[in-house]
Amino acid sequence: MKYALVTGATSGIGIAISRVLARKGYGIVMVSSSLKHLEEAKKSMDKRFPKVKVYIIEEDLGIKDSALRLYNKIKKLGITVDILVNNAGFGLAGPSEKIDVKNDEKLLYLNMTAPTILCKLFLRDMYKRRKGSILNVASTAAFQPGPYNATYFASKSYIYSYSRAIRYEAKRYGVSVCTLCPGTTRTKFFVKEGIKTPMWAMPAGKVAEYAIDGLEKDKAVIIPGNMNKIFKIIPSGVKLAAVAVMKNKVLR
Numbered sequence: 308m309k310y311a312l313v314t315g316a317t318s319g320i321g322i323a324i325s326r327v328l329a330r331k332g333y334g335i336v337m338v339s340s341s342l343k344h345l346e347e348a349k350k351s352m353d354k355r356f357p358k359v360k361v362y363i364i365e366e367d368l369g370i371k372d373s374a375l376r377l378y379n380k381i382k383k384l385g386i387t388v389d390i391l392v393n394n395a396g397f398g399l400a401g402p403s404e405k406i407d408v409k410n411d412e413k414l415l416y417l418n419m420t421a422p423t424i425l426c427k428l429f430l431r432d433m434y435k436r437r438k439g440s441i442l443n444v445a446s447t448a449a450f451q452p453g454p455y456n457a458t459y460f461a462s463k464s465y466i467y468s469y470s471r472a473i474r475y476e477a478k479r480y481g482v483s484v485c486t487l488c489p490g491t492t493r494t495k496f497f498v499k500e501g502i503k504t505p506m507w508a509m510p511a512g513k514v515a516e517y518a519i520d521g522l523e524k525d526k527a528v529i530i531p532g533n534m535n536k537i538f539k540i541i542p543s544g545v546k547l548a549a550v551a552v553m554k555n556k557v558l559r
């Protein structure tokens with residue numbers, strides 16, 4: 308059986324991607340920071356896909372050394388990861404000086420450092436096999452700065468840039484690296500930020516379909532939906548001001 312490792316697989320885009328891949332016959336290794344969430348997610352996966360092997364691994368990827376620990380746990384399981392999906396992430400909304408330093412540190416580790424280390428470790432194995440693919444989840448936030456959401460937007464610019472760079476390097480080993488840039492998606496993301504989910508949010512299942520279709524077609528950058536593609540070409544200064552007004556309004 309081929310396996311996909313999905314971080315942040317217990318809700319939103321992560322569980323939706325896990326479902327699409329399971330439907331295609333991949334065994335799934337679901338990773339999150341909560342054993343309770345993982346057990347619930349595995350139960351629902353086992354019910355939907357009784358023939359698919361599902362492993363769960365509890366790992367808080369927002370703390371130092373977690374990515375290496377996760378890699379070692381996969382080695383212990385003795386499975387080969389054919390697809391790595393770096394999806395786990397969260398945002399912090401508010402004026403930068405008011406956001407707790409510890410929370411920002413965690414965001415930066417989860418959204419940037421952990422996926423970078425996982426890419427490095429799994430790329431080495433994939434290069435040896437001359438096979439494999441990586442899907443890094445960035446965001447349309449990658450294309451502009453985001454006042455009152457500053458570290459989140461910056462972290463997505465980082466993963467977008469890093470992911471596109473390693474795609475270039477990986478090509479000659481027959482390994483594919485794709486970057487997913489969803490726009491506003493209906494998940495727990497905004498609730499966790501303390502913001503109401505915008506009405507126009509795309510269902511996570513639809514984002515996941517775009518994501519796996521793009522991965523299969525080996526697209527460098529996958530932007531789900533035409534509106535998000537149009538959004539990309541608006542000058543970043545205009546979008547920056549719009550985000551500042553929007554976030555400031557909802558946070559007040």
Ligand SMILES: NC(=O)c1ccc[n+]([C@@H]2O[C@H](COP(=O)([O-])OP(=O)(O)OC[C@H]3O[C@@H](n4cnc5c(N)ncnc54)[C@H](OP(=O)(O)O)[C@@H]3O)[C@@H](O)[C@H]2O)c1
Nearest residue numbers: 315317318319320339340344368369396446492494495496
């Ligand atoms: N929603 C949007 O509008 C949107 C748009 C563009 C990009 N994205 C990106 O999509 C990705 C998934 O977000 P989502 O919208 O699906 O949000 P979500 O529903 O909140 O899902 C986040 C996932 O990440 C996991 N997670 C959170 N902290 C973790 C940690 N420290 N260690 C390991 N796993 C952790 C959560 O699991 P546990 O709580 O069980 O740990 C959960 O499975 C993120 O990278 C986000 O930036 C979202």
